[in-house]
Amino acid sequence: MSTTTDATFAWSDAYVMGFGPMDDTHEEFVACVNAVLQAPDARMLECMQALREHTESHFAAEDAWMTETEFPARECHMNEHAAVLKSVIEVQQLVEQGNTEIARDLARELARWFPGHTDYLDSALSHWMCKQTMGGKPVIIRRDIRSGKIDELLAQS
Numbered sequence: 001m002s003t004t005t006d007a008t009f010a011w012s013d014a015y016v017m018g019f020g021p022m023d024d025t026h027e028e029f030v031a032c033v034n035a036v037l038q039a040p041d042a043r044m045l046e047c048m049q050a051l052r053e054h055t056e057s058h059f060a061a062e063d064a065w066m067t068e069t070e071f072p073a074r075e076c077h078m079n080e081h082a083a084v085l086k087s088v089i090e091v092q093q094l095v096e097q098g099n100t101e102i103a104r105d106l107a108r109e110l111a112r113w114f115p116g117h118t119d120y121l122d123s124a125l126s127h128w129m130c131k132q133t134m135g136g137k138p139v140i141i142r143r144d145i146r147s148g149k150i151d152e153l154l155a156q157s
């Protein structure tokens, strides 16, 4: 029996942090998690493999940015990456053994986890990387969905 879920995880401008390479990676993260959420059983293993590969390179890139630039608050951020990656790898192994439902549980959990992680940890790293690479604060442009206006926000550092 194929059990799919109605849950979706969609990209939102609220996730834009201002450092381009990070924003591109985060958009891919949302797409990979959403693919697992939506996958029928027959496609779950390939979607889970893609999520695992994405997660490894996503976290490795952020960890490298933090290490190479000696970002001050990197330890707790890197520890959180390691814990999440461990869960992704464990779930992928269970999917290989035929447990597809656990992948949907993981995807729902990742969709809950991501907004807080980006707000508290990735946003600080994004500001830092913009300063390192461009010598200034990131300019973040978000659509204001409620008013329909385009709001231009200068991120505080």
Ligand SMILES: [Fe+2]
Pocket: 026, 058, 062, 122
């Ligand atoms: Fe990230």
Ligand SMILES: [Fe+2]
Pocket: 062, 077, 081, 117, 121, 122
């Ligand atoms: Fe991160």
